[in-house]
Amino acid sequence: MSARRKVRIAVVGAGAVGLSTAVQIQEALPETEVTLIAEKFNRDTTSDGAAGIFQSAVDLVKGVPKETSRKWFQDSFEFFRSIAFSEEAEEAGISQVSGYQFYIEDPLEDDPINSELYFNYRDCTEREFSIFPEVAGRAHHGNFYTTLTAEGRWLLPWLLKKFEKKGGKIINKKLLSLEELVNKYDVVANCTGLGSNELLGNNEVKPIRGQVIRVKAPWIKHFLMVDGYSLYVIPCKETVIIGGTRQYNDSDLNVRLEDRERIWKMACKHLPSLKTAEWQWEWVGLRPFREPLRLERETLKFKDGQLEVVHNYGHGGNGMALCWGTGKEACRLVVGVVAQKFRNSKL
Numbered sequence: 001m002s003a004r005r006k007v008r009i010a011v012v013g014a015g016a017v018g019l020s021t022a023v024q025i026q027e028a029l030p031e032t033e034v035t036l037i038a039e040k041f042n043r044d045t046t047s048d049g050a051a052g053i054f055q056s057a058v059d060l061v062k063g064v065p066k067e068t069s070r071k072w073f074q075d076s077f078e079f080f081r082s083i084a085f086s087e088e089a090e091e092a093g094i095s096q097v098s099g100y101q102f103y104i105e106d107p108l109e110d111d112p113i114n115s116e117l118y119f120n121y122r123d124c125t126e127r128e129f130s131i132f133p134e135v136a137g138r139a140h141h142g143n144f145y146t147t148l149t150a151e152g153r154w155l156l157p158w159l160l161k162k163f164e165k166k167g168g169k170i171i172n173k174k175l176l177s178l179e180e181l182v183n184k185y186d187v188v189a190n191c192t193g194l195g196s197n198e199l200l201g202n203n204e205v206k207p208i209r210g211q212v213i214r215v216k217a218p219w220i221k222h223f224l225m226v227d228g229y230s231l232y233v234i235p236c237k238e239t240v241i242i243g244g245t246r247q248y249n250d251s252d253l254n255v256r257l258e259d260r261e262r263i264w265k266m267a268c269k270h271l272p273s274l275k276t277a278e279w280q281w282e283w284v285g286l287r288p289f290r291e292p293l294r295l296e297r298e299t300l301k302f303k304d305g306q307l308e309v310v311h312n313y314g315h316g317g318n319g320m321a322l323c324w325g326t327g328k329e330a331c332r333l334v335v336g337v338v339a340q341k342f343r344n345s346k347l
Contacts, residue, residue: 217273
């Protein structure tokens with residue numbers, strides 16, 4: 001192989017995970033040619049609907065050693081925190097937000113990373129419990145802390161802009177198999193989420209359905225979360241996101257009346273001021289869940305050749321909070337593949 005030819009790298013999938021991976025590969029290997037291949041971009045992706053709040057780490061990532069998931073989580077948080085206090089914060093949709101998280105039915109399995117990462121992380125006082133009559137007397141624990149939101153609707157276009165500015169190529173295409181990339185790319189990062197089932201011919205990734213309501217309620221300044229996905233009210237850049245659902249192996253993308261009514265009733269019960277909020281839109285998305293999340297290198301063999309692949313998918317509801325951290329690890333694996341294949345070439 002000629003040393004003059006650029007190393008060709010493809011990243012498949014343009015959600016938060018794919019874009020985070022692609023941008024970091026460009027930074028680590030600036031002399032390579034990086035191509036982003038995806039059927040859906042920006043508002044057509046699951047990441048678009050995410051509030052992307054970094055919430056109290058209860059169980060981190062299922063099936064992954066805690067130290068590993070802590071590292072991914074911390075790498076993501078530190079990156080987004082650096083953006084939150086920069087001139088790019090508004091465009092990237094990254095904000096600092098404070099609020100309350102209560103536990104009624106969910107067990108508290110507090111992790112040291114909470115006090116290490118978040119500002120003002122502490123137990124709620126009796127006075128704070130009294131602010132929420134629906135919680136007081138029922139919750140066995142509550143925390144107040146200051147965290148970050150990385151809102152997908154703004155983050156994705158910002159990352160895509162960074163990718164293009166660095167010379168990245170974009171192909172808007174649905175792949176039916178990774179075999180289509182054999183002999184075209186030297187290494188492929190597979191960040192396709194639910195699409196990995198079709199690309200790899202298996203059914204390992206399950207959808208977890210989420211339904212939310214977006215409203216105009218500029219007086220809501222603090223987030224409220226009760227038992228994880230049972231109820232969350234999160235102030236974002238232009239709207240307040242209210243959710244939600246966590247329906248395992250449910251791929252229905254239609255807005256369900258019963259979910260809408262339950263979400264709205266519960267939200268107004270806990271925060272009566274929401275009753276006068278102006279509805280903006282409703283959204284349904286499918287979180288791609290795999291246990292454990294897959295982040296590893298694999299050599300796939302096809303009839304016309306083999307393909308070096310780095311998998312990075314199956315983040316479930318943690319996609320926004322883990323995207324930069326797992327992207328960093330996927331990038332490290334890609335760099336390793338390139339170094340191994342082109343030991344005697346100058347990149």
